[in-house]
Amino acid sequence: MLETFSVEFSGVLFVVSSIKAKVEVKDLTRVERIGAHSHIRGLGLNDLLEARLNSEGMVGQEEARRAAGMICEMIKEGKIAGRAVLIAGQPGTGKTAIAMAMAQSLGHDTPFTSISASEIFSLEMSRTEALTHAFRRSIGVRIKEEAEVIEGEVVEIQIDRPVCGSGSKVGKLTMKTTEMETIYDLGAKMIESLTKEKVQEGDVIHIDKLTGRISKLGRSFSRARDFDATAANTRFVSCPEGELQKHKEVVHTVSLHEIDVINSRHQGFLALFSGETGEIKPEVRDQIDAKIAEWCLEKKAELVPGVLFIDEVHMLDLECFSFLNRALENKMAPILVMATNRGITKVRGTNYKSPHGMPLDLLDRLLIITTRPYTNDEIRLILSIRCEEEDVKMESAALDVLAKISAETSLRYGIQLITTASIICYRRNDEAVSVSDVERVYSLFVDEARSTQFLREYQNDFLGDENVLDGDMVMATQ
Numbered sequence: 056m057l058e059t060f061s062v063e064f065s066g067v068l069f070v071v072s073s074i075k076a077k078v079e080v081k082d083l084t085r086v087e088r089i090g091a092h093s094h095i096r097g098l099g100l101n102d103l104l105e106a107r108l109n110s111e112g113m114v115g116q117e118e119a120r121r122a123a124g125m126i127c128e129m130i131k132e133g134k135i136a137g138r139a140v141l142i143a144g145q146p147g148t149g150k151t152a153i154a155m156a157m158a159q160s161l162g163h164d165t166p167f168t169s170i171s172a173s174e175i176f177s178l179e180m181s182r183t184e185a186l187t188h189a190f191r192r193s194i195g196v197r198i199k200e201e202a203e204v205i206e207g208e209v210v211e212i213q214i215d216r217p218v219c220g221s222g223s224k225v226g227k228l229t230m231k232t233t234e235m236e237t238i239y240d241l242g243a244k245m246i247e248s249l250t251k252e253k254v255q256e257g258d259v260i261h262i263d264k265l266t267g268r269i270s271k272l273g274r275s276f277s278r279a280r281d282f283d284a285t286a287a288n289t290r291f292v293s294c295p296e297g298e299l300q301k302h303k304e305v306v307h308t309v310s311l312h313e314i315d316v317i318n319s320r321h322q323g324f325l326a327l328f329s330g331e332t333g334e335i336k337p338e339v340r341d342q343i344d345a346k347i348a349e350w351c352l353e354k355k356a357e358l359v360p361g362v363l364f365i366d367e368v369h370m371l372d373l374e375c376f377s378f379l380n381r382a383l384e385n386k387m388a389p390i391l392v393m394a395t396n397r398g399i400t401k402v403r404g405t406n407y408k409s410p411h412g413m414p415l416d417l418l419d420r421l422l423i424i425t426t427r428p429y430t431n432d433e434i435r436l437i438l439s440i441r442c443e444e445e446d447v448k449m450e451s452a453a454l455d456v457l458a459k460i461s462a463e464t465s466l467r468y469g470i471q472l473i474t475t476a477s478i479i480c481y482r483r484n485d486e487a488v489s490v491s492d493v494e495r496v497y498s499l500f501v502d503e504a505r506s507t508q509f510l511r512e513y514q515n516d517f518l519g520d521e522n523v524l525d526g527d528m529v530m531a532t533q
């Protein structure tokens with residue numbers, strides 16, 4: 056649901072918009088697709104920020120998870136801006152998984168933007184503009200508004216349809232708190248909103264007097280036994296106390312980028328949907344920053360520094376790195392978390408070699424977290440978590456074989472074999488994946504090492520550059 060509202064302070068009109076994920080009646084978790092990191096639910100730390108061996112979908116990597124947990128605490132306090140963290144380690148050692156776990160443990164209130172460094176290289180806007188977008192998307196602004204609201208439990212909704220069949224509907228809405236009950240007259244627009252929100256007797260609702268917007272807060276406890284069955288996501292709340300009409304502080308959280316887009320002259324909030332937000336003039340941003348700083352001083356707004364995660368950071372070039380160096384000095388900078396699997400390599404676009412393909416001056420200001428290769432037991436545990444996530448039953452012996460294969464090839468390859476092996480098992484009409492199913496998919500789908508071996512044997516039969524394999528092998532996706 057897109058909700059647009061205007062805030063007017065000191066005569067300047069700023070339009071801000073917040074996109075609220077409307078809680079759908081349908082249980083969305085059932086139709087969610089399973090992604091590479093969908094089993095990760097958090098960092099799996101205890102109160103002392105120590106990593107549990109296997110918790111919230113995370114296994115092993117205790118030191119890295121603990122360090123990430125400390126960074127999260129720093130972010131939650133919201134006082135520190137402009138810190139940068141680098142997660143460095145071999146491919147498949149859980150760098151992205153740790154970043155995703157950080158996003159989960161920070162919760163919905165903290166903005167988290169995740170990009171891959173290669174996304175910056177777009178033809179539509181300059182690299183520094185694309186990075187600025189990402190930076191500003193990671194800073195939230197909590198804007199507080201005083202609003203006149205009617206809040207109470209719905210006692211009765213009475214809608215009168217015109218006798219002739221045409222003309223607008225009118226009606227009456229009876230609402231109560233623990234202390235009073237009032238009847239309100241309803242016009243056609245309010246009736247439409249009530250119908251749209253599917254408001255029923257027994258619901259506790261909130262009506263914004265200025266805009267007429269209705270929000271359902273939940274179902275009253277006193278009416279919990281009205282139905283034999285209720286939806287899984289039904290929230291029960293108590294009937295409000297005191298007056299029906301009250302002044303309430305309403306808080307909206309939007310990102311700086313959303314405010315930029317809506318206030319840039321050539322854009323409208325619809326640009327947020329199309330994603331084609333284009334370049335935004337620095338003057339617009341300066342004006343917005345000045346206004347927000349003013350609101351913060353007046354305690355009408357609060358900045359929420361979030362996290363910008365840049366994966367495959369070695370794909371950035373010198374211009375981008377120098378931009379990052381400068382942008383981190385800004386008071387409004389988010390916490391920057393980067394990940395790379397590169398060792399000592401060339402900085403993109405130069406002939407200079409440097410650790411992780413990043414300039415030394417930037418490396419110098421980073422907190423670096425390293426990830427280490429997994430033990431066989433850890434790999435087995437991760438694979439069993441993935442089996443559960445993908446709803447695949449696997450015999451213990453098959454899991455042992457798959458863990459051994461993963462240790463010799465890669466964890467990612469092992470994870471890929473889970474679904475494919477389960478298809479073969481399904482065809483056999485069996486319930487659990489067996490060792491022979493794993494062996495079958497291992498022979499059907501080759502891993503990177505076997506594929507390279509195959510190329511070495513048949514190189515001359517392929518089209519393309521000769522003898523590349525004997526020279527420099529292209530590293531990963533670069």
Ligand SMILES: Nc1ncnc2c1ncn2[C@@H]1O[C@H](COP(=O)(O)OP(=O)(O)OP(=O)(O)O)[C@@H](O)[C@H]1O
Nearest residue numbers: 091092112113114146147148149150151152396437
């Ligand atoms: N400690 C862990 N606990 C649970 N799952 C993990 C863990 N580490 C990695 N995984 C899972 O293994 C897969 C590969 O990990 P991930 O993509 O995080 O590796 P990476 O270090 O980012 O690799 P690359 O350097 O190639 O980008 C993912 O599905 C990830 O969720």
